[in-house]
Every structure is written in C-alpha cells, then in structure tokens.
Amino acid sequence: MLVSSNLSLPPWLQALLSEKFFNACVIHEGARKNEKNIFCLDCCVSICPHCLSPHGSHRLLQIRRYVYNDVLRLDDAQKLFDSAFVQSYTTNSAKVIFLNQRPLPRPGSIRGNICSRCDRGLQCPYLFCSISCKVDYILRTEGVGGLSSFLYDCKFLPLSEPASDDGLMTPVSFIAKTSSSSGGYGDGGVPCRTLACTAATTETVRKKRSSLSNSCRTMFPRDTEISANLMNRRKKAPNRAPLY
Secondary structure (H helix, E strand, O other): OOOOOOOOOOHHHHHHHHOOOOOEOOOOOOOOOOEOOEEEOOOOEEEOHHHOHHHOOOOEEEOEEEOOEEEEEHHHHOOOEOOOOEOOEEEOOEEEEEOOOOOOOOOOOOOOOEOOOOOOEOOOOOOEOEHHHHHHHHHHHOOHHHHHOOEOOOOOOOOOOOOOOOOEOOOHHHHHHHHHHOOOOOOOOOOHHHHHHHHHHHHHHHHHHHHHHHHHHHHOOOHHHHHHHHHHHHOOOOOOOOOO
C-alpha cells in the first residue's frame, strides 16, 4: 500500500487502506463465517458478522474479495469518495474497485495505458488501478487540500446486503461460462416459467409416444397374436378335396 504511512489522511480512510481483512475473528473464533469482512468507519476497525450488535447505528462498509484482493462495490465507494477514473471490474452483476495496489506483472509486459501511480496496465480512459493509488496521487500532486474534493461527507452508511454474505465474488470468466451453459443465468438456476414449459412439453411427447405405440399395435399385431390365430385355424375340420 502506497499511503500506509501518511498521517494526513482521515483516521477512517487510513485504517481502511491499512487493515487486513478476511482474517478470522479472535472473539468469535469457534463460530462459522467469522471472517472480518466488515469495516466500521466510526470505530475504524474491521469486524465479523457476529460483532455487528454494538455497531448497529454506525457507518458500515462491506469488504469483498475478488481475485484474492480486497474490493468495494462501486455503489458503496461512491458514497465515500470520488472514484472517477479508478478502473472498475464487473463480477456477479456488480461493479467493484480495488482498495489497494496489486502486485505488478513481470517488467516489460505492460503496454498502452497505465496507472498514474504504480504503472499497472489499465483500460482507457482509466488513470488509477485502485483507491490507494488515487489517494497517493492526490497527496503528491495537490497535497492534503486536494482531499477535500475527493472525500464525501457520508452520515449514514448501512450494509448494502445481509451480514451473512461471505463477501467472495466470482470472476467474470466463470460467470460468462456458466451463463452460456445455463441459458444466461449466472447462478445456474432455471426460471419457473422455463420449468413449466419443459414439463408441459415432456408430458405432450409422452402422450404422443403412447398414442403412436397403440396405433402400431393395432396395425401390426404382435407375434403371440399371430401364433394364436394360426393355432385356431389348424383346429378346424380339414377341408377334403371333392371326388370326381
């Protein structure tokens, strides 16, 4: 992280960019889903879903994981700071942005547009790869005064989703593969209307097959019926040839 040692940041932003998320909560060590994936802006600490009770009236931010890095939903981030020109990624039908700089690829592999702070490759017209890179760039070019136009005064910030959410997000490549194999539904589900149509079609095909089978029996008697007719014909009195 580029701005971890800068004490000119607001306490909550300093803590947000330096916190280690998704570690197990020591207080609820034996509980399920005890990863610390919620950040309290008022207390400047990360908490797990079981720690929510004392923070019920505080501003809470859901932290998520995407390709092994901490991300925020773009909708949540825009309530706290100006996220313009920070590259976003789409996953699970939601746009997310990275909190901190990620490890850079090998030297010489970056071409085209790059991050203004860490030289990571970006798509146009983005200028920053993460929130921390933009914060560090503002501090270096405009000083602390530049943060006034970057930070928003957010008085109320509830969790956007239930606290039981583990915060893990699926990469886009997996979603696209699943969607193509399941008719466009990312979670592999099938709508009720499709199930009803499939059931009706199956029943219709079954009835048609049954009707066709009965008609075939009528037109072409089975071998046992043919054998029985032959046996009955043999039991009749023989027809003798007339005498001349």
